[in-house]
Amino acid sequence: MDQFWNVTLTLLEGFTQNCTIFLLTLVMAIPLGILLSFGSMSKFFPLKGFVRAIVWAIRGTPLLLQLFVVFYIPSLVWDISFNRMTAAMIAFVINYAAYFSEIFRGGMEGISKGQYEAGQVLGMKKSQIFFRIILMQVIKRIVTPISNEIITLIKDTSLARVIMVPEMLKVSERFTVQGLIWPLFYTGVFFLLFNGVLTLLFSFMEKKLNYYKG
Amino acid sequence: MLKVEHIRKSFGKNVVLRDISFSLKKGEVLSIIGSSGSGKTTLLRCLNFLETPQHGKVSVGGETVFDSEDESSRKESEIRKHRLHFGLVFQNFNLFPQYTVIDNIILAPTLMAKEQLRQHGFCKGADNMKQAQRMIRETAETLLQKVGLSEKSDAYPGSLSGGQQQRVAIARALAMEPDILCFDEPTSALDPELTGEVLQVIRGLKNTETTMIVVTHEIGFARDVADRIIFMDDGLIEEEGTPQQVIDNPHSARTREFLARFKQFGD
Numbered sequence: 006m007d008q009f010w011n012v013t014l015t016l017l018e019g020f021t022q023n024c025t026i027f028l029l030t031l032v033m034a035i036p037l038g039i040l041l042s043f044g045s046m047s048k049f050f051p052l053k054g055f056v057r058a059i060v061w062a063i064r065g066t067p068l069l070l071q072l073f074v075v076f077y078i079p080s081l082v083w084d085i086s087f088n089r090m091t092a093a094m095i096a097f098v099i100n101y102a103a104y105f106s107e108i109f110r111g112g113m114e115g116i117s118k119g120q121y122e123a124g125q126v127l128g129m130k131k132s133q134i135f136f137r138i139i140l141m142q143v144i145k146r147i148v149t150p151i152s153n154e155i156i157t158l159i160k161d162t163s164l165a166r167v168i169m170v171p172e173m174l175k176v177s178e179r180f181t182v183q184g185l186i187w188p189l190f191y192t193g194v195f196f197l198l199f200n201g202v203l204t205l206l207f208s209f210m211e212k213k214l215n216y217y218k219g
Numbered sequence: 220m221l222k223v224e225h226i227r228k229s230f231g232k233n234v235v236l237r238d239i240s241f242s243l244k245k246g247e248v249l250s251i252i253g254s255s256g257s258g259k260t261t262l263l264r265c266l267n268f269l270e271t272p273q274h275g276k277v278s279v280g281g282e283t284v285f286d287s288e289d290e291s292s293r294k295e296s297e298i299r300k301h302r303l304h305f306g307l308v309f310q311n312f313n314l315f316p317q318y319t320v321i322d323n324i325i326l327a328p329t330l331m332a333k334e335q336l337r338q339h340g341f342c343k344g345a346d347n348m349k350q351a352q353r354m355i356r357e358t359a360e361t362l363l364q365k366v367g368l369s370e371k372s373d374a375y376p377g378s379l380s381g382g383q384q385q386r387v388a389i390a391r392a393l394a395m396e397p398d399i400l401c402f403d404e405p406t407s408a409l410d411p412e413l414t415g416e417v418l419q420v421i422r423g424l425k426n427t428e429t430t431m432i433v434v435t436h437e438i439g440f441a442r443d444v445a446d447r448i449i450f451m452d453d454g455l456i457e458e459e460g461t462p463q464q465v466i467d468n469p470h471s472a473r474t475r476e477f478l479a480r481f482k483q484f485g486d
C-alpha cells in the first residue's frame with residue numbers, strides 16, 4: 006500500500022508537468038493560432054505565402070523533431086540554451102498554433118459570403134458583422150476539431166521527455182528500472198481520467214451550440 | 220426617386236454591364252427579366268454597394284449616392300451612409316442561422332439605434348435604448364404579421380421551409396425601411412410549390428407603395444405586379460416598357476426569343 010501511494014504521488018508530480026505544458030500551450034497557442042489564421046487568409050500575398058509555408062513545415066514534420074531542434078540547435082549554433090521547460094513550451098506552442106490556425110482558417114472560410122453581404126446590406130459595420138454574425142458560426146464549426154486537437158495535446162505532452170522534462174512517463178521510468186512494470190500502465194489511468202473530463206466538457210459545449218441548425 | 224445613369228461594370232476583361240440607365244418613380248415596381256448571365260444580379264449588387272461600378276452615377280430622391288467621378292463616394296463611411304436607401308433580398312435568403320426569426324429582423328435596426336442614440340441622442344422619436352428597442356420590436360412584429368409568420372417568431376431559420384425563410388428575409392429587409400427594395404430572383408431557390416407564398420407577399424407590398432426592383436424568371440408574376448419591365452441582354456437594356464409592351468408586344472427579336480422559351484413551358 007505504501008508503495009502504491011509512493012508511486013501515485015511521484016506520478017502525480019510528473020503529471021503536473023504535463024498539465025503545465027497543456028495549459029500554457031492552450032493559453033498561448035490559441036491566440037497565436039488566430040493570428041496565424043489571419044495571416045494565412047491575408048490579401049497581402051507575401052504575408053500569406055510566408056505564413057502558409059511556416060504552417061506547412063510545422064504540420065509536415067514530427068513534434069518530436071521540433072522539440073529536438075528547439076532544445077539543441079540554439080545551444081549548438083549560438084551558444085544560448087533554453088531550459089528544458091522553456092524549450093518544450095516553444096515547440097508545443099508553435100506546433101499547436103499551426104494546427105489551430107488551420108482549423109480557424111477552415112472555420113472562417115466555410116462561412117458563406119452571403120452572411121457577410123447580408124450584414125453589409127443591412128448597414129452593419131465590419132466589426133459588427135464579425136462579432137454578431139460570423140464569430141458564433143465559426144465557433145460552432147470548429148468546436149469538434151478543436152476538441153480533438155486538445156485531447157491529442159494532453160497525450161502529446163509526454164513527448165517532452167525526449168528533452169528530459171520530468172513529465173509523468175519520464176518519472177515512471179524510475180520504477181521500470183527497479184523492475185516495477187505496473188506504474189507504466191498506471192500512467193494511462195491519469196490520461197484517461199483527464200480526457201474523460203475533457204470529453205464531458207466538450208460534449209456539453211457541442212450540445213449547447215446545437216440550439217440551432219446550419 | 221431613383222436615377223441610374225450609364226452604369227458600367229466589368230470583372231477583369233469580362234464586361235458585364237455595358238451601359239445601364241433607367242429611372243424609377245416612388246412607389247413604382249420595376250421588374251427586370253433576362254437570360255442568366257445577362258448581368259441582372261450584378262446590377263442589383265451595384266445598387267446595393269456590394270460591387271463598385273467602373274463608371275456611372277446613381278441618385279436617390281435627387282441626392283447622389285454614387286458617382287464614379289467622385290472618389291469620396293467609394294469610401295466605406297460614405298457607402299454606409301447611402302446604402303440604407305436600398306434593401307436587398309437574396310436568392311438564397313442568407314438569414315443568420317444562430318438567431319431566431321424575430322432576432323434576425325431586429326438585429327440590424329437595434330445596432331443602428333444604438334449608434335444613433337450615441338451620436339445624436341435620439342432615434343426616430345426615441346431618446347433611450349429601452350424605448351427604441353420597444354419600437355423596433357413592435358415594427359418587427361407588425362412585419363412578421365405582414366409576411367404571415369407571427370407564429371414563427373421564436374423559431375430558428377433552420378427549422379423553416381425555404382418559402383418561410385424568404386418571407387423572413389423580406390421582413391428583415393423591410394425593417395431597415397429602405398426607399399427601394401431589390402429582389403434577386405426571390406423564388407428561384409424554392410421548390411415550385413413554395414414560390415406562391417413568396418410572390419403573394421411581394422404582391423402585397425405593391426399596395427403599400429414600396430418602390431421595388433424585382434429580378435425574376437416568373438414572367439407571369441412580372442406581368443401582374445410590375446408597372447414597368449426591363450429586358451436585359453448581355454449587359455444592356457434591350458427593351459423597356461409596360462408589361463403589355465414588353466411581354467405581349469415585344470419589339471426586339473431578342474426579347475421575343477427569350478419569351479418564346481418561357482411560353483414553351485406553358486407560362
Ligand SMILES: Nc1ncnc2c1ncn2[C@@H]1O[C@H](COP(=O)(O)OP(=O)(O)O)[C@@H](O)[C@H]1O
Nearest residue numbers: 230233235253254255256257258259260261262
Ligand atoms: N464576382 C464576380 N467575379 C467575376 N465575374 C463575375 C462576378 N459576378 C458575376 N460575374 C460574371 O458576370 C456575368 C453576369 O452575371 P450575373 O450578374 O450574375 O448575371 P444574371 O444575374 O443575369 O444571371 C457572368 O458572366 C458572371 O460570370
Ligand SMILES: [Mg+2]
Nearest residue numbers: 259260261404
Ligand atoms: Mg442572377
